[in-house]
Amino acid sequence: MDIFSGLLLGLQTASTLTNFAYCFAGVLLGTAVGVLPGLGPIATISMLLPFTFGLPVDTALIMLAGIFYGSQYGGSTTAILMNLPGEASSVVTTLDGHEMAKQGKAGRALAAAAIGSFFAGTVGTMFIVIAAPILAGMALSFGPTEYFSLIVLGLVTSMVLTSGSLLTGFGMVLLGMLLGMIGTDVNSGAARYTFGSVDLLDGLNFVVIATGIFGLGDVLANLENEHSRAATIAKVSSLFPTREDWRRMTGPIIRGTGIGVLLGVLPGAGLLLSSFSAYALEKKLSMHPEQFGKGAIEGVAAPEAANNAAAQTAFIPMLTLGLPGTATMALMIGALVVQGVQPGPNILTEQPALFWGLVVSMWIGNLLLLILNLPLVGMWAKLISVPYKFLFPLICVFTAIGVYSIRNNAFDVYLMALFGVLGYVFRKAGAEPAPLILALILGPMAEEYLRRALLISHGNASVFFTSPVSIGTLLIALVLLVSILLPAFSKVRQAGLQEID
Amino acid sequence: MKVTQDVVQGGLFAAIGLAALLMALQYPLGTPGRMGPGFFPVAISALLALTGLAILARSRLNRSEVIRMARWLPIVTVTIAIVVFGFLLDKLGLPLAVMLLCVWAGTASISFELNWKAIAGAVAFSLVCGVLFVTLLGLPIPLVGSWLQALGAP
Numbered sequence: 001m002d003i004f005s006g007l008l009l010g011l012q013t014a015s016t017l018t019n020f021a022y023c024f025a026g027v028l029l030g031t032a033v034g035v036l037p038g039l040g041p042i043a044t045i046s047m048l049l050p051f052t053f054g055l056p057v058d059t060a061l062i063m064l065a066g067i068f069y070g071s072q073y074g075g076s077t078t079a080i081l082m083n084l085p086g087e088a089s090s091v092v093t094t095l096d097g098h099e100m101a102k103q104g105k106a107g108r109a110l111a112a113a114a115i116g117s118f119f120a121g122t123v124g125t126m127f128i129v130i131a132a133p134i135l136a137g138m139a140l141s142f143g144p145t146e147y148f149s150l151i152v153l154g155l156v157t158s159m160v161l162t163s164g165s166l167l168t169g170f171g172m173v174l175l176g177m178l179l180g181m182i183g184t185d186v187n188s189g190a191a192r193y194t195f196g197s198v199d200l201l202d203g204l205n206f207v208v209i210a211t212g213i214f215g216l217g218d219v220l221a222n223l224e225n226e227h228s229r230a231a232t233i234a235k236v237s238s239l240f241p242t243r244e245d246w247r248r249m250t251g252p253i254i255r256g257t258g259i260g261v262l263l264g265v266l267p268g269a270g271l272l273l274s275s276f277s278a279y280a281l282e283k284k285l286s287m288h289p290e291q292f293g294k295g296a297i298e299g300v301a302a303p304e305a306a307n308n309a310a311a312q313t314a315f316i317p318m319l320t321l322g323l324p325g326t327a328t329m330a331l332m333i334g335a336l337v338v339q340g341v342q343p344g345p346n347i348l349t350e351q352p353a354l355f356w357g358l359v360v361s362m363w364i365g366n367l368l369l370l371i372l373n374l375p376l377v378g379m380w381a382k383l384i385s386v387p388y389k390f391l392f393p394l395i396c397v398f399t400a401i402g403v404y405s406i407r408n409n410a411f412d413v414y415l416m417a418l419f420g421v422l423g424y425v426f427r428k429a430g431a432e433p434a435p436l437i438l439a440l441i442l443g444p445m446a447e448e449y450l451r452r453a454l455l456i457s458h459g460n461a462s463v464f465f466t467s468p469v470s471i472g473t474l475l476i477a478l479v480l481l482v483s484i485l486l487p488a489f490s491k492v493r494q495a496g497l498q499e500i501d
Numbered sequence: 502m503k504v505t506q507d508v509v510q511g512g513l514f515a516a517i518g519l520a521a522l523l524m525a526l527q528y529p530l531g532t533p534g535r536m537g538p539g540f541f542p543v544a545i546s547a548l549l550a551l552t553g554l555a556i557l558a559r560s561r562l563n564r565s566e567v568i569r570m571a572r573w574l575p576i577v578t579v580t581i582a583i584v585v586f587g588f589l590l591d592k593l594g595l596p597l598a599v600m601l602l603c604v605w606a607g608t609a610s611i612s613f614e615l616n617w618k619a620i621a622g623a624v625a626f627s628l629v630c631g632v633l634f635v636t637l638l639g640l641p642i643p644l645v646g647s648w649l650q651a652l653g654a655p
Contacts, residue, residue, distance in 0.1 A: 054639045167556055171514040174549040178521055181542050190528055190538035193521065216583070223575035226611050389610040390622070393603040396579060397630065400586050400602065401595075405640045413587025417580050424576060428568050429509040447541040459534030 003129055010356030014364055019062050022055065023361050026063035027368045030070020035077050035380045036391060038218050040087035041328050042437070044071035046211040047398045049335055050405040057339050058354055062361040064335055068328070069121070069365040072311055073373060076113045076304055077380050081106060081236070089271040089307050092279045096292060096299030107239040109300050110377055112249050114370050115241070116305035120257040121366030124312025127261050128359055131313075132348070136320040139345035144452035145463050149473040150323055151446045154267030155439055156477040158327075160484050161272055162432040169435050172426075176439025177446065179204055186444075187451065199411040206334035206441055208403045210327075212416040213433045215399040217423020219392050224424075226388065236377050245297050252282045252302035260309025267317060267325040271310045278306035312362065319343050319355065323445070327437040334441065338406060503567050507560030515553025521546035575609035582606045594646035595635055599627035 013019065029051065033044045048067050052060040079090040080097035093113065100109040142150075159169035182193045183203030194200040241249070256278040263274040282302040283292045292299050314325045315332075322344035324330035336343055341354065348355050373380070403412045426433050457463040465471050525546050531537025559565075582605040590598045603623040607613050634640045643650075 050634070050640060051638060167552060167559070168510055171510065171549060171552040171556065174545055174552060175514065175517065177545050178517070178542070178549060181545070185538040187536075188529070188538040192528060192538060192542060193524060216579075220576045220579060223579065223609055224571050224573075226572075226575070387612075389607065389612050392579075392610070393606045393623075394626065396583060396586075396606045397599050397602055397626075400583050400590075401599075401630070401634055401640075401642075404587065404590060404642070405634075408641055410587040410590060413590070414584055417583045417587070420583070421576070421580055425509065425513070428506075428570075429513070430506040430566065431510050443545075447536075450541070451536045454533050454536060457534075459532055461533070 003133070006133075006352060006356045007129065007360065009353055010358075010360035013058055013353050013357030014062060014361040019059050019357070019361065020364070022059050022063040023066040023364055024368055024372075025051075026066025026068075027070040027365055027372060028066075030067035030072075031074040031077070031369070031373065031376075031380065032070075032383060034071035034074020035383050036074075036386070036395075037078055037082060037084045037384060037388075038222055039071075039395070040075060040214065041068065041071040042087075042210055042331055043215040043218060043395075043399075044074070045328070045331055045335070046207050047215060047395070047402050049207060049338070050402045052335070053338070053405060057341060058357050060339050061336070061341070061354060061358050064332065065358055065361050066365045066368070068311075068332065069362070069369055072308065073114070073117060073369050074380070076117070076307075077110060077373070077377070078384060080109050080113065080300070081381055082384055089275045089303075089310075092275045092303040093300060093307075095279070096294075096296050099293065099295035100297065100300065103295050105295065106236045107377070108241050108245055108297065110236070111239050111241050111374060112245065112297050112301040113304040114373050116249065116253045116256065116301040117308040118366050118370040119253050120260055120305040120307075120309035121312055121369075122363060123257045124261055124264070124309040125359060125363040125366070127309075127313055128316055128362075131265070132316050132320050132355075132359075135316060136345045136348045139321050142321075142345075142469065143467070144449040144456070145467050146469045146473070147321070147323070148446060148449040148453055149464060149467075149470040149477075150267065150317075150321065151442050151449065153473045153477040154323060154325060154442060155435070155446075156480055157267055158435040158438045160480050162435055164430055164432055166481075166484060168431050172431055172433065172436040173439040176436035177443030179209070179436075180440045180443030181447070186448065197411075199409065203444075204415065204440070205403075205406055205412060206437075207331065207338065207406060208412045208416050209419050209440060210331050210334070210437055211399050211403050212419025213423030213426070213437065215395060216416060216420025217427060217433075219395055220420055220424040221427045222388065223392065236381055239374050239377065241297075249297050249301035251285075252278075252298040253305045255281060255285075256302035256305035257309045260306035260311075261313050263306075264310030264313030264325075265316050267323060271307055271314065271326055271328075274306040274310040275303035278302040308366075315358075315362070319347060319358075320345055324438065324441060327434040330438050330441040503563075505560055505563065505565045505567050507556050507565040509568060511553045511556030511558075511560055513553070514549055515557060518546050518548075518550030518553050522550055578609040579606050582609075589646070591643060592646045592648045594631075594644050594649060595642045596627040596631040596644060597646065597649075599630045600624060603627065 029048055052063050075090050076093050079085045079093045080101050083094050083098040085091045085094050097109045155173050162169050182200055184191055184201050259278045260274040282298045283289050314329050318324050318329045324333050400413050403416045525539050525542035528539030529537035530539045582602055586598055586602040600623045631644055635644050
């Protein structure tokens with residue numbers, strides 16, 4: 001199937017009234033929850049998942065895409081208005097965005113973010129349309145060896161790009177893989193780490209763990225320091241960028257998009273890397289680098305465009321290889337699996353309506369965001385200012401109902417409570433949970449591919465170094481690891497990641 | 502001894518790693534060419550235990566932050582409230598369970614006051630949840646739970 005008929009099919013799928021309405025609802029809900037302080041995309045998506053359960057697969061996916069974009073954009077809104085980044089990649093947005101807001105230019109900062117995101121989303125979607133079929137074609141020739149190496153690269157990148165020490169990141173990855181082993185071993189049928197519990201035989205549901213660590217864990221951490229949670233919200237005034245703004249942000253948006261599109265495909269933390277590098281690039285290119293950090297519109301437009309472009313192209317490895325690059329993508333895979341869809345190279349040929357419908361609705365979602373957010377920004381600002389004492393019981397209720405409804409099983413609610421406490425402990429211990437989440441979904445895949453690769457080679461590990469794709473991937477992983485151990489780079493990494501803390 | 506971030510991380514990793522290793526040793530190991538169900542768990546848990554020990558060794562350098570707990574009660578309250586919610590959801594029905602969780606978890610806040618406003622808010626919210634999740638979204642959670650039905654409620 002060529003691209004145009006694919007897009008046409010996607011348009012047919014996405015533009016039915018029901019699907020369009022659900023996409024709209026997804027964007028609206030995603031933004032509404034995403035703007036709430038402390039709820040990043042992962043917590044938002046996992047809380048809103050039950051809304052998609054009763055729907056047919058294509059509608060559910062389209063709504064999910066809407067929720068995904070809504071939560072991304074909601075996070076930027078909170079970052080700009082409140083100086084509270086919902087996730088690591090919107091940290092950069094706070095630097096200049098909140099500065100602009102303090103100067104009374106909040107509306108223009110939000111507009112720059114929305115326009116940048118929309119442009120980036122459009123280009124990112126085009127990129128998916130072109131690149132995904134190519135990669136899916138390539139992926140068909142990948143064997144277990146190549147997959148295993150790609151997984152290793154993804155895990156290494158996620159370790160390198162988190163705050164905290166490399167050793168901590170390594171520990172979190174291993175812990176995530178260990179948690180992923182809980183349940184019945186697919187090959188031998190042996191029950192591993194189930195402690196005799198029937199509820200654990202199917203393994204830990206990914207969504208339950210993510211909701212616990214990110215949703216509930218955040219509530220617990222916030223409650224401990226509740227009194228210190230006093231943040232001011234900037235007033236939103238004129239929404240329209242001036243002619244000067246347009247002139248200043250066009251270049252940054254285009255360059256940011258380029259960076260984001262390319263880096264988003266990388267496994268690991270492409271989002272974070274892209275927004276940081278887009279910001280750094282604009283600061284280098286700018287004729288007034290001293291304005292950065294003091295409310296330069298370039299410093300909002302470029303990272304937001306990069307962030308959104310990367311968020312878009314991160315779907316490429318997720319959909320075509322079935323390998324998530326980020327913790328959010330891992331959650332999206334979890335959501336797809338709940339719907340009975342297994343992403344992989346065959347999704348294009350076996351379920352074209354699903355794939356193209358998703359691609360087109362991504363673009364529609366971006367468009368809706370642009371239309372929806374600018375007029376409704378006053379409402380979002382009101383939502384942000386809801387006091388925490390009203391907010392957190394509602395978060396508890398939504399997360400609890402959400403995980404219960406996955407299997408209609410109270411056990412999952414207990415499990416979420418347990419992982420909420422664990423998430424809180426991780427926060428206190430300075431261990432970022434994103435690598436754990438990624439490893440939880442990649443770990444079982446890694447084991448399966450390793451087993452198959454070694455089965456084919458009769459236990460000879462040298463296969464990983466004879467396949468060109470595999471050795472290339474492993475070399476990149478090695479370079480990443482070595483580079484962060486070198487003093488020069490580790491300084492840069494620390495400086496870059498420090499701002500997240 | 503001061504409890505630093507490294508101590509907690511290292512202790513957590515080492516303890517979980519060791520426990521997992523002991524359990525994994527009981528699963529058939531297999532050979533590299535035919536990995537048994539124990540192969541990967543043994544490798545990963547051993548690595549985790551070693552990582553934990555390395556972080557514990559690093560904690561001797563005293564370079565990581567000391568952990569302070571400001572308040573622990575809200576954490577216990579909210580966690581228990583959620584566990585009880587999970588237990589009672591199908592027994593009380595969704596609206597009542599939601600109301601209970603709302604008010605109970607709400608007590609964890611420093612500015613919580615039990616007055617008619619809090620109750621009214623929780624009642625309104627639980628009704629909205631009932632309509633939203635059960636009636637509109639069709640989640641198979643009862644509106645009136647099994648305990649209430651046993652008592653003869655409609």
